Amino acid sequence: MTPDELFQDRIDRGIKIEPKDYMPEGYRKTLIRQISQHAHSEVVGQLPEGNWITRAPSLRRKAILLAKVQDEAGHGLYLYSAAETLGVSREQMIADLHSGKAKYSSIFNYPTLTWADIGAIGWLVDGAAIINQIALCRCSYGPYARAMVRICKEESFHQRQGYEILLTLCRGTKEQKAMAQDALNRWWWPSLMMFGPHDSESTHSEQSTKWKIKIVSNDALRQKFVDQTVPQGEYLGLTFPDPKLRWNAARGHYDFGEIDWDEFKNVIQGNGPCNRDRLRARIAAHEQGAWVREAALAYAKKHEKRAAA
Amino acid sequence: MNEWPLWEVFVRSQHGLAHQHAGSLHAPDAETALNNARDVYTRRNEGVSIWVVKSADITASSPSEKGPLFEPAASKPYRHPTFYEVPDEVKHL
Numbered sequence: 001m002t003p004d005e006l007f008q009d010r011i012d013r014g015i016k017i018e019p020k021d022y023m024p025e026g027y028r029k030t031l032i033r034q035i036s037q038h039a040h041s042e043v044v045g046q047l048p049e050g051n052w053i054t055r056a057p058s059l060r061r062k063a064i065l066l067a068k069v070q071d072e073a074g075h076g077l078y079l080y081s082a083a084e085t086l087g088v089s090r091e092q093m094i095a096d097l098h099s100g101k102a103k104y105s106s107i108f109n110y111p112t113l114t115w116a117d118i119g120a121i122g123w124l125v126d127g128a129a130i131i132n133q134i135a136l137c138r139c140s141y142g143p144y145a146r147a148m149v150r151i152c153k154e155e156s157f158h159q160r161q162g163y164e165i166l167l168t169l170c171r172g173t174k175e176q177k178a179m180a181q182d183a184l185n186r187w188w189w190p191s192l193m194m195f196g197p198h199d200s201e202s203t204h205s206e207q208s209t210k211w212k213i214k215i216v217s218n219d220a221l222r223q224k225f226v227d228q229t230v231p232q233g234e235y236l237g238l239t240f241p242d243p244k245l246r247w248n249a250a251r252g253h254y255d256f257g258e259i260d261w262d263e264f265k266n267v268i269q270g271n272g273p274c275n276r277d278r279l280r281a282r283i284a285a286h287e288q289g290a291w292v293r294e295a296a297l298a299y300a301k302k303h304e305k306r307a308a309a
Numbered sequence: 310m311n312e313w314p315l316w317e318v319f320v321r322s323q324h325g326l327a328h329q330h331a332g333s334l335h336a337p338d339a340e341t342a343l344n345n346a347r348d349v350y351t352r353r354n355e356g357v358s359i360w361v362v363k364s365a366d367i368t369a370s371s372p373s374e375k376g377p378l379f380e381p382a383a384s385k386p387y388r389h390p391t392f393y394e395v396p397d398e399v400k401h402l
């Protein structure tokens with residue numbers, strides 16, 4: 001067998017690939033793209049929620065939101081570290097994010113207009129991420145799979161705190177419930193877009209499936225999300241902004257309407273409501289933090305000299 | 310003193326799992342440490358991969374500071390899913 005055949009055989013037998021193992025260049029490149037994109041999403045994903053930390057309605061909610069945003073920073077770090085095992089540097093990945101070469105999940109290009117949006121993000125956006133990430137726990141690359149296991153454990157509070165926010169609003173005044181409904185109306189479709197294009201349109205799908213980088217197809221994951229989420233929304237007494245959404249007893253699944261793929265492409269291409277703002281905020285944070293990185297290095301060097309002396 | 314340095318041995322027991330600390334041994338260099346680790350810690354096929362790290366290169370937290378070091382997590386029960394009220398009727402959360 002050739003090295004590539006041996007490699008595929010390992011994957012077919014369910015043996016994880018580890019950093020020092022042989023891997024085809026395409027496998028390495030695809031993983032670097034996917035893991036760094038995932039890392040960027042965790043980091044940029046802090047921005048829409050960070051927008052509400054100072055305006056959370058109570059100390060309890062503020063502490064929870066801080067803890068959640070802190071978790072997302074940690075998720076970014078686990079994933080950057082996993083990508084680095086493939087030979088790409090942290091600096092390079094961050095440079096690619098800032099130049100616009102690397103993408104992040106387009107969901108974070110939508111604005112958080114009200115407090116209910118924080119509930120909707122936890123419930124829907126983290127909910128969709130969890131479904132995606134549970135599948136990835138079985139992916140063929142060891143460091144990525146292990147990062148996913150850790151992340152999935154931490155995610156479960158994210159979704160529950162979001163649902164709790166909406167439950168509280170829905171049990172509140174008419175205005176509060178309307179706020180929850182408005183958030184669902186705006187976040188529902190972008191959440192469905194998080195699973196990516198239809199399987200028939202997805203460019204890297206086939207090879208990624210063969211390599212077990214993709215475990216479950218986009219459409220199957222999206223269906224799972226809809227099936228789990230619709231009853232949760234009904235319990236809240238909210239309605240989904242999709243006239244075609246209904247239970248199909250024959251299929252044992254919910255049917256739902258078509259995603260606006262023009263909007264999807266438009267946001268990916270950089271024209272969503274907040275694309276420019278998000279990148280600007282990330283670049284500013286990086287540049288304004290430069291002196292901290294330099295000072296920490298200078299401090300470490302000084303102590304090294306002292307210890308040597 | 311010409312004592313060989315101490316090495317910490319980490320073994321990946323199965324494909325897919327992270328390396329775990331197995332123990333330590335003395336060896337003159339990294340390669341010998343790796344070979345000795347194989348003979349000491351994986352005689353019964355306990356592993357598929359070994360790491361050795363010089364003990365002196367490990368910075369560890371001090372046991373006496375365990376309290377203050379981990380206190381920040383102790384006061385944050387809201388990092389756990391059980392902190393949140395979700396009605397029994399609501400599934401998959």
Ligand SMILES: [Fe+2]
Nearest residue numbers: 042071072075
């Ligand atoms: Fe996350």
Ligand SMILES: [Fe+2]
Nearest residue numbers: 042075129133
């Ligand atoms: Fe995530």
Ligand SMILES: [Fe+2]
Nearest residue numbers: 072126155158
């Ligand atoms: Fe999250």
